[in-house]
Amino acid sequence: MLLEELLRALWALRWRLARLAALGFTLAAALILLWPRSYAARAVVAPAETTGMATSALLAPATLLQNAGLLDNRPGGNFAIYLDALRSAEAVEMLARDTTLLPHLSEQRGSGLTGTLRTLLGLRVEADLDDARTWLDRNLAITQSVASITFSLELKHPNRPAALDALQRLHRYAEAKVRTDLADLAARRVAALRTQLETETDLFVRQSLYELLGQQQRAGVVLRADQTVAARVVSAPSVEQRPSTPNRPLLLLLLALVLPLAILGGTTAALLLGWQPRPSQAALPNLWRATLARFR
Secondary structure (H helix, E strand, O other): OOHHHHHHHHHHHHHHHHHHHHHHHHHHHHHHOOOOOEEEEEEEEEEHOOOOOOOHHHHHHHHHHHHHHOOOOOOHHHHHHHHHHHHOHHHHHHHHHOOOOHHHHHHHHOOHHHHHHHHHOOOOOOHHHHHHHHHHHHHHEEEEOOOOOOOOEEEOOOOOHHHHHHHHHHHHHHHHHHHHHHHHHHHHHHHHHHHHHHHHHHHHHHHHHHHHHHHHHHHHHHHHHHOOOOOEEEEEEEOOOOOOOOOOOHHHHHHHHHHHHHHHHHHHHHHHOOHHHHOOOOHHHHHHHHHHHHHH
């Protein structure tokens, strides 16, 4: 098909394409406007290892950052454990036990068209820990700042107080997990060193053991004194006043731009593949007259 013929065919179909785009935009916009919105709870944290009086610098003879490359911006040390603990299975169990996450997910699964289909088909409606973990992976976003070493935590939830409460609980849980692991490790090392000192008779070995014992006892004192082990809070968890997810104005704007282009591109491809559009209703009388004239 020549370009002139293609343009002529598209021009002849302009009103059909416009009606199709208007119908598609109306249906898609209705879905966007009916889609439930969620509140976003946000917090900004930074690795505790980057501060001058970091706990990790006092727990070990050497700072953890000395072993990191200059171009390696990945989180490490206690902060990396903190970030992984936010999405761990234990964190999901904590949310399921201490919050109303499972009843909320069960209500979502049982409502709407999908809930009706589950009920008719006899499928499971009650949410379990796997559903809670999927929800956490989908709604918790951890984004590293481009201009600094801070990380942004964002948790989305349809209920405003629940969003803030869940993010605060996740932060406290991850920080407590790192602290507990370090305290248990220091306690086990102190017990092992004391047991070794009770049976060791060599003076030089005992002196080395006393130095190691002093380091582990210092670690225990630091853990009891400092409240920040892994993540230092730069901006405390807070929640917005109005729901922002999904961004309806942006979605409607993208829909208004993409949908006409998609319809125009599909129609162009169909015409190039040999599709012949049917005549419009206005052209039907003329078509019937021409057909009847042939039989006369």
